[in-house]
Amino acid sequence: MSTDYQQARAALGARLRELRLSSPDGRLTGQQLAQRLGWQGSKVSKLENGRQTATPEDLRAWAEATGRPEASAELAARLAGFESHIRSWRRALANGFKPMHEDLSAEIERTVEIRMWEESVVPGLMQTPEYARHVIRRYAELLGGASDIEEAVRARAQRQEWLYQPGRKLHVLMWEAALRSLICPPSVLAAQLDRLTGLIGLDTVDLGVIPFTAPVKIVPANGFWVLDDRLVVAEDWHAELWLDDADNVALYGKVWKTLRESAVYGADAHNVINAARRALEPG
Structure with a gap:
């Protein structure tokens, strides 16, 4: 995997973490977010740390679950930006x-x-x-x-x-x-x-x-x-x-x-x- 790709994936993960920690409903733990999404806690960790590539569906669900649905378009654009290279x-x-x-x-x-x-x-x-x-x-x-x-x-x-x-x-x-x-x-x-x-x-x-x-x-x-x-x-x-x-x-x-x-x-x-x-x- 290219360094450019991994850096972009890590940056997306950092943005996801930021949304989780700044939720209008109050700061969410990774486990709390995973429960809202019906995911295993490890998936939240992998996405935030750039160890797994999110799907468009993952990003929409994340934006909704963190109370920031307006961030969905931004997240999708980030994903499209680096997936155009990989x-x-x-x-x-x-x-x-x-x-x-x-x-x-x-x-x-x-x-x-x-x-x-x-x-x-x-x-x-x-x-x-x-x-x-x-x-x-x-x-x-x-x-x-x-x-x-x-x-x-x-x-x-x-x-x-x-x-x-x-x-x-x-x-x-x-x-x-x-x-x-x-x-x-x-x-x-x-x-x-x-x-x-x-x-x-x-x-x-x-x-x-x-x-x-x-x-x-x-x-x-x-x-x-x-x-x-x-x-x-x-x-x-x-x-x-x-x-x-x-x-x-x-x-x-x-x-x-x-x-x-x-x-x-x-x-x-x-x-x-x-x-x-x-x-x-x-x-």
């Missing part, structure tokens, strides 16, 4: 994949240059529809809550039009594992690798691969995208992080440049992809 997969997928894809597509559309790192999957901007379908379905099976897989596949394919617009540039780094992970049937992966080799010569794409045998100066961890040095979109199992503060953008830029030192390009990258492709052929 998008819980479960909460986001409650509305399906389509809104999530639309949000990211809007950011990509206004971006000129993207630096991207993926350690175990081919990036969405380079995925074939069939490969994308398998990747999206795996997330849906893990997290639940989304049934619009086909709409998500179409949205991802439409997003790739960005690659063919003049003036755009996609700098991609992939670990060799992304070329070999069987998140899909071998035939689907083979077609995906064929697409990658076709993209190597595209003017708007700069594709680097880090072979398994290459020495690395940093652990090849979770994937991320850096959009125009103004926004980082990073993925973890529980959430998608949108980071727009200068320090974090600079840090991810440094990570990307460090990883790039281990990558191969051009004919050498083509050879690594072809080796992965040949490994899929029947013996």
Whole structure:
């Protein structure tokens, strides 16, 4: 969890505590408030100390129970402010994949240059529809809550039009594992690798691969995208992080440049992809 996110959650907790202690009905103890809300006392403590993220419903109930219903809008705004940077997969997928894809597509559309790192999957901007379908379905099976897989596949394919617009540039780094992970049937992966080799010569794409045998100066961890040095979109199992503060953008830029030192390009990258492709052929 990012420091920015935790600080914002702690600040929200401090505000909740302030409302409890300044209730018009008189200062409430945590236990008294918990009884009013029908909660366990530990939940009040966790929310106030920034150890648990409140839901919009929690905040409305808190404002009512402390006799300050007018504070509900303020609390909701605080929550929306920092949750816009940490998008819980479960909460986001409650509305399906389509809104999530639309949000990211809007950011990509206004971006000129993207630096991207993926350690175990081919990036969405380079995925074939069939490969994308398998990747999206795996997330849906893990997290639940989304049934619009086909709409998500179409949205991802439409997003790739960005690659063919003049003036755009996609700098991609992939670990060799992304070329070999069987998140899909071998035939689907083979077609995906064929697409990658076709993209190597595209003017708007700069594709680097880090072979398994290459020495690395940093652990090849979770994937991320850096959009125009103004926004980082990073993925973890529980959430998608949108980071727009200068320090974090600079840090991810440094990570990307460090990883790039281990990558191969051009004919050498083509050879690594072809080796992965040949490994899929029947013996």
